[in-house]
Amino acid sequence: MRTHTCGELRISDANKEVTLAGWVQKVRNKGGLIWVDLRDRYGVTQLILEEGSTDKQLLDKAASLGREFVIQAKGKVVERAAKNDKMPTGDIEIRVSAIEVLNPAKVPPFIIEDETDGGDELRMKYRYLDLRRNVVREKLQLRHRMMQETRKYMDGQNFIEVETPVLIKSTPEGARDFVVPSRVNPGEFYALPQSPQTFKQLLMVSGFDRYFQIVKCFRDEDLRADRQPEFTQIDCEMSFVTQEDILNTFEGLVRHLFRNVKGIELEEVKRMTFAEAMKFYGNDKPDLRFDMKFAELNSVAKGKGFSIFDQAELIIGICAKGASEYTRKQLDELTDWVKRPQIGAKGLVYVKFNTDGSLKSTVDKFYSQEDLKAWADVMGAEPGDLMLVLSGDEKATRKQMSELRLKMGEDLGLRDKSVYKPLWVVDFPLLEWDEETKRFHAMHHPFTSPKREDIPMLETDPGAVRANAYDMVINGVEIGGGSIRIHDRATQQLMFKHLGFTDEEAQKQFGFLMEAFEYGAPPHGGIAFGFDRLCAIFGGSDSIRDYIAFPKNNSGRDVMIDSPSTIAEEQLKELSIQVAIATK
Amino acid sequence: MRTHTCGELRISDANKEVTLAGWVQKVRNKGGLIWVDLRDRYGVTQLILEEGSTDKQLLDKAASLGREFVIQAKGKVVERAAKNDKMPTGDIEIRVSAIEVLNPAKVPPFIIEDETDGGDELRMKYRYLDLRRNVVREKLQLRHRMMQETRKYMDGQNFIEVETPVLIKSTPEGARDFVVPSRVNPGEFYALPQSPQTFKQLLMVSGFDRYFQIVKCFRDEDLRADRQPEFTQIDCEMSFVTQEDILNTFEGLVRHLFRNVKGIELEEVKRMTFAEAMKFYGNDKPDLRFDMKFAELNSVAKGKGFSIFDQAELIIGICAKGASEYTRKQLDELTDWVKRPQIGAKGLVYVKFNTDGSLKSTVDKFYSQEDLKAWADVMGAEPGDLMLVLSGDEKATRKQMSELRLKMGEDLGLRDKSVYKPLWVVDFPLLEWDEETKRFHAMHHPFTSPKREDIPMLETDPGAVRANAYDMVINGVEIGGGSIRIHDRATQQLMFKHLGFTDEEAQKQFGFLMEAFEYGAPPHGGIAFGFDRLCAIFGGSDSIRDYIAFPKNNSGRDVMIDSPSTIAEEQLKELSIQVAIATK
Incomplete structure (x- = not known):
């Protein structure tokens, strides 16, 4: 149906008789000339028809082509007068001798271009048209x-x-x-x-x-x-x-x-333990495209009469390099931002390390220049930098600071999408406490092995047991995770016990796996x-x-095919089920 | 955990200190020597321990290893005295200095060897052990x-x-x-x-x-x-x-x-139309590893007073090359075989073309040597061959003969598993009549296009319409199939109509596809x-x-994990369904 795709013809193909097939991207009609941009997955090729040298019927057919019509065009490859060096096929065009409309098209509900006017909903419904966009x-x-x-x-x-x-x-x-x-x-x-x-x-x-x-x-x-x-x-x-x-x-x-x-x-x-990640970045998937490590300020910020800090379990700061020129307005906005319910901080203390070496903070009343200099030393701040400090309950403060750090990274343009900073986070906890169910859950999954030296702690301090578990993180996104597994029945049973399974439940659900472990299971792990x-x-x-x-x-829902959907009563009957929607 | 796999050590590795890990395939203990065959996915390596030169504790450990124990062994690669050229590692063995049992194993429920004593059911239940067999x-x-x-x-x-x-x-x-x-x-x-x-x-x-x-x-x-x-x-x-x-x-x-x-x-x-496949092989996936094409005998076998043939719609024969020596017993068995209910033939006529040129048939009463010679000509039979003839209703007879042909191919050793004869069967019918529902079904699927020249027959003789549909067949097995699809709304709607869909049903189920065809669908097909x-x-x-x-x-059922299984009432409730098993 075609001799070439719409992306492959070059000047070296000049004078060849070719057949192309594809979608009409655009038709232009000017001064007795008609140009048709023909598109397929491989590119766009320009077709040309000229009044006088082309028969009238063909001209009319070309002029009547609509956007997204599917056509087959035959013609000769010729060198273009006005080359377009933005297109790989821009040196040539096809002087058309025949056009066949293989399928006409209705006007699409949104524009099929890189920039489209279609909203999310519409593009989902016509996903097959959205997929047509390069x-x-x-x-x-x-x-x-x-x-x-x-x-x-x-x-x-x-x-x-x-x-x-x-x-x-x-x-x-x-x-x-x-x-x-x-x-x-x-x-x-x-x-x-x-x-x-x-x-x-x-x-x-x-x-x-x-x-x-x-x-x-x-x-x-x-x-x-x-x-x-x-x-x-x-x-x-x-x-x-x-x-x-x-x-x-x-x-x-x-x-x-x-x-x-x-x-x-x-x-x-890089590699980092879970404990280090939490301590220095406040989460288990730090974005390492920028530094801004947490600095703990308890030793330098307490005991100076600032009661909020004096009463805080933890005071931590980050240093935003070169941000001392932040305006009062920007800093107020930042303060409002950390106080939003999603973040939940009570307030934000900042210290500008001015380029002249002076320090200006929101807590000057309590801290001397020397005091603030001591903070700067802990945070590694230099003239021109901005220090941001949060305090409060340890866990919450780390979480808040993690969010603030990411926002600052974003605002300062430090989260460049073309830069990739991969990281292994290792030594995850084996278990995590679930307040709702009042029991421990497996942090990775129930098949993850505890570190051998931590096994005794399963009885005394389960939350402190570390697992042979690891995540790969790139740019603050967890892209993979895994663990060395348990490979013997006794440890697996112990694990299920600590996860609150009765022996019977464990046997019913995972008996086949535990039995398999008794027939020669090798040490193994994965991701x-x-x-x-x-x-x-x-x-x-x-x-x-x-x-x-x-x-x-x-x-x-798949709004294109309209799924899920109801099924026939007959089908339900065959499957021995009934629909039973609870009335509220 | 290992420096090498159990399949990679060679004589060139002699004197290396290595660590291997794997499964104990076998332990032999003879004359102060202990041999352990250690297996993994990559092969088997022989470990050796010698009384006197090995410490007692290690010897005892080696002697106590059971089949399928998972162990790690350290030792030195040495040249074997008695080489085994059947094993890639057969030139060497490992003089063991340390063994660690990584996991013991219970005695497996069947032997983990190429030839096993485990039945189907048992091997399915312990599929993870069956998979251990090479x-x-x-x-x-x-x-x-x-x-x-x-x-x-x-x-x-x-x-x-x-x-x-x-x-x-x-x-x-x-x-x-x-x-x-x-x-x-x-x-x-x-x-x-x-x-x-x-x-x-x-x-x-x-x-x-x-x-x-x-x-x-x-x-x-x-x-x-x-x-x-x-x-x-x-x-x-x-x-x-x-x-x-x-x-x-x-x-x-x-x-x-x-x-x-x-x-x-x-x-x-090779390529063959569906019609040819049915005519010459009686089915749409002929095994071409052997010839034995159907020969139609109506013109030469009717009118000689044999009423079964005279009344038959179709008489067809196949020629089994070199099978004239079939004994009476074999031929009786063959006759019984075609009369089994699964095959359903009324009887079998055979003609031996003896090596001396004479012809001996079960219907000698009705047919002269010349008559039978005429059959032989149609079937391409020569002295030494056996001709087998079935007759009756056309469709049933072709089907029966297809079965008989495959059986003869099998019996004569013509279906060699190391020989591959691929074939495209093309021009399948578009529709097939379903007696039960009294309507046409799509032979391939409802998206298959009819041959353009046959479209008018959709109204007059739907069963005769050929589709742009094809199957790939290898050795009598259909391994793939596909078609050129319908790519316009009107034809697709027509197709649904002929399949007994109302417009409303077609729209509800496949409206999204028919709508897509209106936005510029290219001609397409697949497999x-x-x-x-x-x-x-x-x-x-x-x-x-x-x-x-x-x-x-x-x-x-997956008998290993015991699935499917019942689920919790809670789960059903969340899903708004109930189990409703019909009482019979």
């Missing part, structure tokens, strides 16, 4: 590239790609499962996997040694902007490895992707990367939705 | 190789891999859907895709031009041995193509896979390969189940 399609081409390169690396490292089942068993741990009623087994349900965790561990028991899969996973959670009910993971597991082996292998993967997809040589991947998010990071976007071909909206 | 793991390694090579080819051909959604919309056409209740949208359900058909067509409307995906699909059908509720497809679609372009592209894929996975240069892929089956063919197996890591049994 900027959108390119995101999915990036995703394709990421998938191919991931597989190339993993295959090269001797990992075997194994497809694990989608119809599995519902487990009460973690997020809510999507379930699937079984027709053949009335009253019983499959669940869709939140991850292939137990299967990949069983593959290690099977001696597969190195497993990976790029796999759809499912969580029936209330959706936020960056969550989808179905999402994709790069899921991996290795046997006979230490944590160090895993970090090196997957640092290699990320390095390979940056090199081969973006042409970037990634710098060294899973959030593939949608990884693509978004590579694409320089904050939203994973852009990197999913057919995403769902915040109510889990 | 012969089983190698099947999944083949599958891995097939996936990687498929992607390599498709990527090289400019196809973009796009993940389409798993949570989609239930449609009444085709097999039964698995459904997923939506918690957020009470009373509504997602369906799991039977194929990504509509999504890949929308991607063509989006201008993706070439799409592929290796994707899980789902069908809630009653299971047979070679069906699974979840299965994998290589799913593909292309724009601006003719059928010829598609056949060439995917012949290329299959050729690439044979070359790169099996080292086989595939011969030319889907059954990936599990393709792997089985490549592996020389009849069962797809062997090529699936965690298959389900014939009741759709």
Whole structure:
């Protein structure tokens, strides 16, 4: 149907008779000439028809073409008079001898250009038209590239790609499962996997040694902007490895992707313990594109009569380099910002380290220039810098300061989307206390091994037990996480006990795994990367939705195909279920 | 945890101090020597310990190792006295200096060797142990190789891999859907895709031009041995193509896979129309590893007083080369075989073309040597051959003869698993009549385009309309099928009408697709390969189940994890459904 795509003809093709096919991007009609921009995935090629030298019927046909018509055009490649060096095909045009309309098109509901006038809702409903825009399609081409390169690396490292089942068993741990009623087994349900965790561990028991899969996973959670009910993971597991082996292998993967997809040589991947991350950045996924480390000021700021600080559990400051020129208005806005309910700070103390060496703070009444100089020393501040200080309850203050640090990084232009700062955060706590259910939850998952030296603390101080667990963080976004797993029945049982499972519950849900551990399970560990998010990071976007071909909206609906939907009574009957909507 | 795998040490590694880890395959203890075969995915390495030169404690530890214990062993690589040239590591052994038991193992429920004593049920329950057997793991390694090579080819051909959604919309056409209740949208359900058909067509409307995906699909059908509720497809679609372009592209894929996975240069892929396949082989997926084409005998066998033939609608014969020596007993068995209810023939006529040139048949009473010689001419039979003849109603007779042909091929050893005969079957009928529902069904699917010249027959003789549809067949197995699609609203609507949809039903189910066709849909077509089956063919197996890591049994159960299972009342309530098992 075509001899060439719309992206490939060059001046060296001049005089060739060609056939192209694609979409009409634009028709211009001026001074007896008609130009048609013909578009496909590969590019745009200009067609030209001239009054006089072209027959009238063909001219009329060309003039009547609408936007997004699908046509086939035959003609000769000729050199353009006015070259367009912005287009790869800009040196040539096609002098058209025949046009066939393969399919006409209605006027699209929004403009199919990089800049469109379509709102979110409309573009979701006509996603197939939105995907026609170059900027959108390119995101999915990036995703394709990421998938191919991931597989190339993993295959090269001797990992075997194994497809694990989608119809599995519902487990009460973690997020809510999507379930699937079984027709053949009335009253019983499959669940869709939140991850292939137990299967990949069983593959290690099977001696597969190195497993990976790029796999759809499912969580029936209330959706936020960056969550989808179905999402994709790069899921991996290795046997006979230490944590160090895993970090090196997957640092290699990320390095390979940056090199081969973006042409970037990634710098060294830093490492930081969870405790350090919390202490210096107030969260477990610090954005290292900028410094602004927390400095603790208790020793220099207490005992000077400022009661707020004197009563605070923790006083911490950050130093915003070169920001001493912030105006009063800017600083007031910053103060209002930290006091917003989402942040929740009581107030903000700032100290300007003026370029003349003087210090000006909101607490000059309590602190002398020497006192403030001592703060500056702790924070590493120099003339020209702005120091921002928060205080209060330790946990809350770190959290607030983390938000403030990110905002300052943003405001000062330090979060450059073309810069990538990868980081391993290691030594996560094994358990976290859940106030609501009054019990411990597994911070990673129940299969994560505690550090051997911390096991005795399981009885005495469970919250302090560290896990062999690690996250990879890039630019403040967690892109992957994993752990060295438990591989013996006794430890796994102990773990379930500490998570509040009765022996019976543990056996019913995970008996097959614990039994497998008794038949020669090797030490093993693994990791899973959030593939949608990884693509978004590579694409320089904050939203994973852009990197999913057919995403769902915040109510889990696909508005294009109008799903979910009701099903026939007959179908429900076959599945031995009934709809029972609770009246409120 | 290891310096080498159990498959990599060679004589050139002699004197190296190494650490290996793996499973104890076998322990032998003889004349003061202990040998341990240590196994991992990569191979087996022999460990050796000698009384006297090894300390007592280590000897005792080695002697006490059980089968399938997971151990780590340190020692020195030494040349073996008695080399084993059947093992890649057979020139060396490890003189052990330390052993650590990483995990003991209970005695496995069946032997972990290529030949096992475990029955199907037991091996399914302990699938993780079955997967430990080399012969089983190698099947999944083949599958891995097939996936990687498929992607390599498709990527090289400019196809973009796009993940389409798993949570989609239930449609009444085709097999039964698995459904997923939506918690957020009470009373509504997602369906799991039977194929990504509509999504890949929308991607063509989006201008993706070439799409592929290796994707899980789902069908809630009653299971047979070679069906699974979840299965994998290589799913593909292309724009601006003719059928010829598609056949060439995917012949290329299959050729690439044979070359790169099996080292086989595939011969030319033959082409045959559906009509020819039915006429000469009695089915739409002929096994071309052997000839035995049907010969029609009506003109030579009627009118000789044999009333069975005289009354038959069709008389067909096949010629089994070199089988004239079949004994009376064998021929009686063959006659019994065709009369079994599964085959349903009334009887079997045979003619031996003896090596002396004489002809001996079961119908000598009615046919002279000359008559039988005329049969032989039609069938291409020569002295030494056996002719087998069936007669009756045309459709049934072709079907019976197809079965008989396959059986003869099998019995005569003509269905060699190492020989591959690929074939395109083209020009399938568009519709097939369903006696039960008394209406036409789409033979491929409702999106398949009729041949343009046959469209008028839609009104007059729908069953005779041919489709732009094709199957790839290898060795009598359909491994893939596809079609050129309808790409305009009017034809799609006409098609739905002929399939018995009301306009309203068509709009409700597929309105989004028909609307998409109005916004500039390019001509397009595609194909889907059954990936599990393709792997089985490549592996020389009849069962797809062997090529699936965690298959389900014939009741759709995963007996290893015990799924499906009941779920909590709480969970049902959240999902706004109730279990309602019909009492019979």
